[in-house]
Amino acid sequence: SQQGEEDPQALSIQEGENATMNCSYKTSINNLQWYRQNSGRGLVHLILIRSNEREKHSGRLRVTLDTSKKSSSLLITASRAADTASYFCATDPGNNRLAFGKGNQVVVIP
Amino acid sequence: EPEVTQTPSHQVTQMGQEVILRCVPISNHLYFYWYRQILGQKVEFLVSFYNNEISEKSEIFDDQFSVERPDGSNFTLKIRSTKLEDSAMYFCASPRTGPTANYGYTFGSGTRLTVV
Numbered sequence: 001s002q003q004g005e006e007d008p009q010a011l012s013i014q015e016g017e018n019a020t021m022n023c024s025y026k027t028s029i030n031n032l033q034w035y036r037q038n039s040g041r042g043l044v045h046l047i048l049i050r051s052n053e054r055e056k057h058s059g060r061l062r063v064t065l066d067t068s069k070k071s072s073s074l075l076i077t078a079s080r081a082a083d084t085a086s087y088f089c090a091t092d093p094g095n096n097r098l099a100f101g102k103g104n105q106v107v108v109i110p
Numbered sequence: 111e112p113e114v115t116q117t118p119s120h121q122v123t124q125m126g127q128e129v130i131l132r133c134v135p136i137s138n139h140l141y142f143y144w145y146r147q148i149l150g151q152k153v154e155f156l157v158s159f160y161n162n163e164i165s166e167k168s169e170i171f172d173d174q175f176s177v178e179r180p181d182g183s184n185f186t187l188k189i190r191s192t193k194l195e196d197s198a199m200y201f202c203a204s205p206r207t208g209p210t211a212n213y214g215y216t217f218g219s220g221t222r223l224t225v226v
Contacts, residue, residue, distance in 0.1 A: 033215075040199075040222070042201060042218055042220050043201065043203075043215075043217040044217070045214040045215060045216065045217075048214045088153065090153075096141065096143075097166055098153075098155060098215070099155070100145075100152050100153040102151070103152075
């Protein structure tokens with residue numbers, strides 16, 4: 001299964017620019033979640049969007065969900081050096097068993 | 111936000127040895143999970159544990175793996191006879207709020223297991 005495939009895999013941007021990552025999935029979902037992982041560290045929950053929602057905001061984060069296309073995007077606005085991390089999408093089909101994508105490496109250059 | 115604590119942060123073990131990874135999940139939660147991440151690969155679900163029983167497990171979670179809740183606070187993952195391919199980061203997780211994961215998960219900082 002290729003649940004939660006993020007695209008692009010690696011992204012390098014200047015501080016202050018926006019970063020956009022995409023995620024596609026194959027099966028029906030209850031919700032989709034985005035996590036951040038700093039190198040060698042744990043996963044930090046960023047935002048969750050339910051299958052009946054289309055867009056959600058949290059601070060500088062904006063996530064969209066298109067269930068007809070089975071895709072989601074994460075936008076980080078006005079990026080900061082501290083946003084440098086790997087970002088993972090994860091789908092929950094309703095059984096609380098998350099399926100993660102391969103992750104996006106984002107590097108924000110000061 | 112409540113934390114999930116994992117120990118040790120890094121463990122090196124000889125192939126064939128038993129290892130026990132420990133987790134202190136968020137208190138008063140009934141669901142607990144273990145995931146693993148082989149270096150450079152996806153985070154993979156291993157097992158979910160509800161009310162002192164395994165509720166679901168993946169194909170990775172074979173007879174070499176077991177989970178226990180030896181007391182009211184700790185949650186352990188045991189690998190009986192480690193293999194080289196068990197080298198990975200192992201993460202424990204609890205739902206962020208309430209008994210279910212309708213609001214996402216809180217993950218521990220992980221245990222890096224290296225099998226030599």
